[in-house]
Amino acid sequence: MAMNTGGIRSSETHPYAQLRNQIHDALRKQHPEWVKPNGDCPTCESYESRFADLLDIFQLNERTSAA
Numbered sequence: 001m002a003m004n005t006g007g008i009r010s011s012e013t014h015p016y017a018q019l020r021n022q023i024h025d026a027l028r029k030q031h032p033e034w035v036k037p038n039g040d041c042p043t044c045e046s047y048e049s050r051f052a053d054l055l056d057i058f059q060l061n062e063r064t065s066a067a
Contacts, residue, residue: 023051027041027043
C-alpha cells in the first residue's frame with residue numbers, strides 16, 4: 001500500500017499510522033466485497049490515499065495561516 005506522508009512530521013507519524021490502520025481495518029470490515037481474493041483492496045487504498053492528500057492540504061493550510 002503506497003501512502004503519501006510527505007507533509008507529516010516525525011512526531012505525528014505514530015498517531016497518523018494508528019489512524020490510518022483504523023481506517024483501513026474499518027473499511028475492510030464495512031465493505032468485505034471490496035477485498036479481492038488475494039487480500040488486495042484497491043478501493044480501500046484509494047480512500048487511504050485521498051485521506052493522506054487531504055491531510056497534506058490541511059497541514060499546508062495550517063502552516064500558511066500560522067505565518
